[in-house]
Amino acid sequence: xxxxxxxxxxxxxxxxxxxxxxxxxxxxxxxxxxxxxxxxxxxxxxxxxxxxxxxxxxxxxxxxxxxxxxxxxxxxxxxxxxxxxxxxxxxxxxxxxxxxxxxxxxxxxxxxxxxxxxxxxxxxxxxxxxxxxxxxxxxxxxxxxxxxxxxxxxxxxxxxxxxxxxxxxxxxxxxxxxxxxxxxxxxxxxxxxxxxxxxxxxxxxxxxxxxxxxxxxxxxxxxxxxxxxxxxxxxxxxxxxxxxxxxxxxxxxxxxxxxxxxxxxxxxxxxxxxxxxxxxxxxxxxxxxxxx
Amino acid sequence: xxxxxxxxxxxxxxxxxxxxxxxxxxxxxxxxxxxxxxxxxxxxxxxxxxxxxxxxxxxxxxxxxxxxxxxxxxxxxxxxxxxxxxxxxxxxxxxxxxxxxxxxxxxxxxxxxxxxxxxxxxxxxxxxxxxxxxxxxxxxxxxxxxxxxxxxxxxxxxxxxxxxxxxxxxxxxxxxxxxxxxxxxxxxxxxxxxxxxxxxxxxxxxxxxxxxxxxxxxxxxxxxxxxxxxxxxxxxxxxxxxxxxxxxxxxxxxxxxxxxxxxxxxxxxxxxxxxxxxxxxxxxxxxxx
Ligand code: SF4
Ligand code: SF4
Numbered sequence: 038x039x040x041x042x043x044x045x046x047x048x049x050x051x052x053x054x055x056x057x058x059x060x061x062x063x064x065x066x067x068x069x070x071x072x073x074x075x076x077x078x079x080x081x082x083x084x085x086x087x088x089x090x091x092x093x094x095x096x097x098x099x100x101x102x103x104x105x106x107x108x109x110x111x112x113x114x115x116x117x118x119x120x121x122x123x124x125x126x127x128x129x130x131x132x133x134x135x136x137x138x139x140x141x142x143x144x145x146x147x148x149x150x151x152x153x154x155x156x157x158x159x160x161x162x163x164x165x166x167x168x169x170x171x172x173x174x175x176x177x178x179x180x181x182x183x184x185x186x187x188x189x190x191x192x193x194x195x196x197x198x199x200x201x202x203x204x205x206x207x208x209x210x211x212x213x214x215x216x217x218x219x220x221x222x223x224x225x226x227x228x229x230x231x232x233x234x235x236x237x238x239x240x241x242x243x244x245x246x247x248x249x250x251x252x253x254x255x256x257x258x259x260x261x262x263x264x265x266x267x268x269x270x271x272x273x274x275x276x277x278x279x280x281x282x283x284x285x286x287x288x289x290x291x292x293x294x295x296x297x298x299x300x301x302x303x304x305x306x307x308x309x310x311x312x313x314x315x316x317x318x319x320x321x322x323x324x325x326x327x328x329x
Numbered sequence: 330x331x332x333x334x335x336x337x338x339x340x341x342x343x344x345x346x347x348x349x350x351x352x353x354x355x356x357x358x359x360x361x362x363x364x365x366x367x368x369x370x371x372x373x374x375x376x377x378x379x380x381x382x383x384x385x386x387x388x389x390x391x392x393x394x395x396x397x398x399x400x401x402x403x404x405x406x407x408x409x410x411x412x413x414x415x416x417x418x419x420x421x422x423x424x425x426x427x428x429x430x431x432x433x434x435x436x437x438x439x440x441x442x443x444x445x446x447x448x449x450x451x452x453x454x455x456x457x458x459x460x461x462x463x464x465x466x467x468x469x470x471x472x473x474x475x476x477x478x479x480x481x482x483x484x485x486x487x488x489x490x491x492x493x494x495x496x497x498x499x500x501x502x503x504x505x506x507x508x509x510x511x512x513x514x515x516x517x518x519x520x521x522x523x524x525x526x527x528x529x530x531x532x533x534x535x536x537x538x539x540x541x542x543x544x545x546x547x548x549x550x551x552x553x554x555x556x557x558x559x560x561x562x563x564x565x566x567x568x569x570x571x572x573x574x575x576x577x578x579x580x581x582x583x584x585x586x587x588x589x590x591x592x593x594x595x596x597x598x599x600x601x602x603x604x605x606x607x608x609x610x611x612x613x614x615x616x617x618x
Contacts, residue, residue: 045367046340046341046367046369046502047339047340047341047502048339048340048341048342049340049341052527074505074534075338075339075527075530075531075534077339077526077527077530077531080526080527080530081526113430113431113434115387115388115428115429115430116429134427134429135408136408136409136427136429136430136431137406137408137431138406138429138430138431138434138435141406141431141435142434142435173505175534175537175538175541176509176538176541177505178474178505178506178509179505179506180505180506208339208340208367208502209340209366209367209502210366210367210468211366211466211470213505215424219424231585231588231589232372232588232589232591233345233369233372233588236369236372237367237369240367240468241468243468244468248424261582261585262585262588262589263589285555285580288552288555288580289555289556291525292523292524292525292526292528292552292555292556292559293526293556293559294525294526
């Protein structure tokens with residue numbers, strides 16, 4: 038089972054929930070930090086990490102002597118990554134999306150596959166947990182191709198071990214967020230009950246619903262803000278899987294890098310029950326699918 | 330013209346609440362919400378839309394089934410696994426399609442259409458603090474740097490037309506494409522952080538990004554009293570790297586209260602945090618020159 042912990046916006050406690058859930062998980066587990074722009078999970082789980090492996094994306098490289106200046110590649114490229122000035126071709130590798138079209142379209146073989154660094158992937162262990170994270174290179178604008186490579190690594194480990202996976206997704210509702218929830222079996226949306234939290238939660242729900250995955254909610258800092266989110270979930274039949282109370286001691290524990298499931302027995306129970314509810318959610322939806 | 334940008338690396342640090350307060354304090358400016366993926370500033374400023382424009386970006390492949398012979402060239406060439414095959418029927422999965430046009434160009438039957446994609450809406454609005462430029466992408470759409478650039482341009486145009494010399498922007502979260510677009514051309518970046526291990530880590534990354542693009546920046550530590558040790562480490566980091574510390578704000582529920590009342594925190598009368606935000610704003614105006 039692959040569980041993705043996502044949130045409409047940052048700062049809702051997504052990483053805390055992921056870390057806590059991981060520590061109470063009672064089956065073989067791999068956790069993956071796919072929030073590659075701001076990977077933070079390692080700051081809570083303290084994995085022992087192996088040496089980083091660089092990840093690359095294929096971008097074209099020009100052999101200027103072979104180029105006749107026909108401009109076929111310029112015409113094909115949708116991302117302004119190639120331009121022609123006075124019949125001299127210039128490549129802008131930072132803009133390239135790696136579609137390979139220019140290389141395929143060039144009749145003179147003047148373009149070959151080169152590469153651009155996307156970021157670094159690290160693997161390691163946090164106790165019994167397999168840990169995997171990606172860190173996007175500073176200045177790299179495109180995270181999805183990099184996330185795909187981190188996911189490939191995750192699939193590799195999965196093939197060898199067949200364990201459960203918990204993914205810490207990037208916040209938001211655009212490409213990177215979609216990229217991380219698209220292959221998961223269950224989506225856990227973390228939100229808080231403030232007006233900002235509720236507003237962004239609705240956006241996340243709208244954008245993930247079409248994927249047809251079972252989805253549940255964790256309300257963080259419960260008791261703060263308004264009841265709007267509860268009414269909304271009731272109306273849309275979205276299960277509330279857990280509520281984490283608003284409590285300054287939790288905020289302080291978090292600010293010290295502590296996994297909050299370990300702060301008190303009560304909080305530990307909240308996450309054990311979250312674990313069970315996630316399993317039920319996955320099992321229920323499995324039944325529906327087989328009956329359909 | 331000056332452009333002051335409020336960013337935070339990650340979300341939830343109080344960036345938008347601070348932008349709303351600065352919008353209240355600054356005179357004669359255009360307000361801009363560059364967080365087009367999950368904009369929140371409108372919840373505090375209640376903009377009244379004066380102008381509403383559809384935003385189109387990129388294109389999307391669509392296979393015209395009438396001409397398709399099922400040769401599978403498109404599926405072979407697509408690097409994003411966006412072409413689905415069910416029996417002999419090939420279709421494009423819009424969620425995975427990057428709009429690269431490779432399938433369109435290489436389809437031997439020339440039967441793939443490539444219409445433009447409607448990705449969201451942008452607005453020029455009036456608010457009680459002045460004109461605001463903002464947008465909303467449709468959920469799941471590409472968090473386009475292009476939309477951010479468009480908003481910035483529009484803000485500049487409005488500023489020039491109305492003799493306004495300040496653009497105050499709520500930046501996008503993260504350090505990827507949308508933030509890079511929001512940083513371009515900014516005079517000063519206000520980096521909002523929290524005294525948590527991830528807060529410091531994110532601050533370091535976003536600060537490096539500002540340095541990379543040679544944009545001057547200053548730091549606000551929000552909720553500084555939650556973890557005084559971590560706050561001290563952030564201060565130390567700022568001293569070492571020469572980032573001016575603009576404010577050290579307490580963890581104060583009045584920020585959430587302002588949010589629930591849909592107001593800027595500085596509008597709620599005299600509060601300690603309000604005073605400190607005013608001082609920070611004076612500093613920012615000096616530093617942004
Ligand atoms: S690989 Fe695709 S995106 Fe990159 S330069 Fe070539 S055509 Fe443009
Ligand atoms: S390349 Fe063209 S004809 Fe061949 S399967 Fe794709 S759409 Fe159909």
